[in-house]
Amino acid sequence: MNIWTYAKWLRQGKLDKILDLGMIEMDSFDNRMIFILVNELIRMGSNGMFEHSKLVGNTWPWAYPALCFSCGYFAYDQWDMLHYRLYSGWIPSILVHHLLLLVCFTLALYRNVTINYLILTLICEAVKAEWVLSWITFIVARFAPHILITIKLIRDSPRFEKGVELPLALFGMGGMNLLNTFLGIDLFRAYRREKSSQHHE
Template structure:
């Protein structure tokens, strides 16, 4: 079932890819970023809906208990995870096919590989679904990462622009709270609840996955800060390259 659901979501991502290529732009980077923005938006809305729906139906008491996070599955959580799993599979292939990455060990490819392993195993075994839904809170930040990329492709780069300023405020807020803090809290929860896990691959894989995510977040934060400095001082950056 998990495999079929993920395949269906992969097909939907391909359709979105085709629509953007046919009617908007054929530039591989623009298409990839647009599909990524679409995914981040849909998943962010879905995760918020899942959490709010769960609170309204059953209350927040016990919602984040170990038994719920590991063995339970909130309503719509499985479908949302399948959607993301399909997207990450598509995105990994798309980036490899069009070489939309840089560096000898691209962090984005490592990020997707970690998620694909964790998501696929969780969906197959139907465990830790709710834990993984919580990790997807970070997609709120991904929205603004993709918006920034699309905005720069559109030629809107002035640091004095209100749009750019608002975007950077939202970018930093979501990076700190939706991505960094949420992943740190999930990691702490895993460590605290470690004795409650049964013997198996769930805990080691979860700890490995979160360690990888936190490490990637550090690198992302550094890249984000450097990008922020470049946009705030475009003239200085231009002079530096001209030397």
């Protein structure tokens, strides 16, 4: 079963089929993230989907369990990397990345707020790239979406109620943008190394 079958069923109003099957038959977790977005696009349209109240106070169908699963995945992955020392450097960016996501995900799940914002960031996490498409993928799937989400947060900042949600969201997105900058630098260095090695051959 693929994502397009689910989208077709949604368009045809066969939500009962999807609910009967659940999300167990989805090909991968990446498809589940896309499914959540496609489902919302069909239900709400792009205008209603990205309204502040929908992103902060509401939770799209299947978004909460998907975020729970992601939180568990990042916690396990973090533990695995620490336990087996699968990192390098004094302050490994991958560990900082996972820690940042775990803090944001856990607090959002506990308070049941900004779940939809975090689903948008998970779409950025889900995209994997071949080396040939690394730059395009980096800009389209990581750098630009995180910048746009940050801009949306800043524009919507007056609409947030007093509390931890806005500072946490801004801290999280600031951290992600900083990590994306480091990732871009690493990508550029890897690109230069590869070009240099090809030039010497």
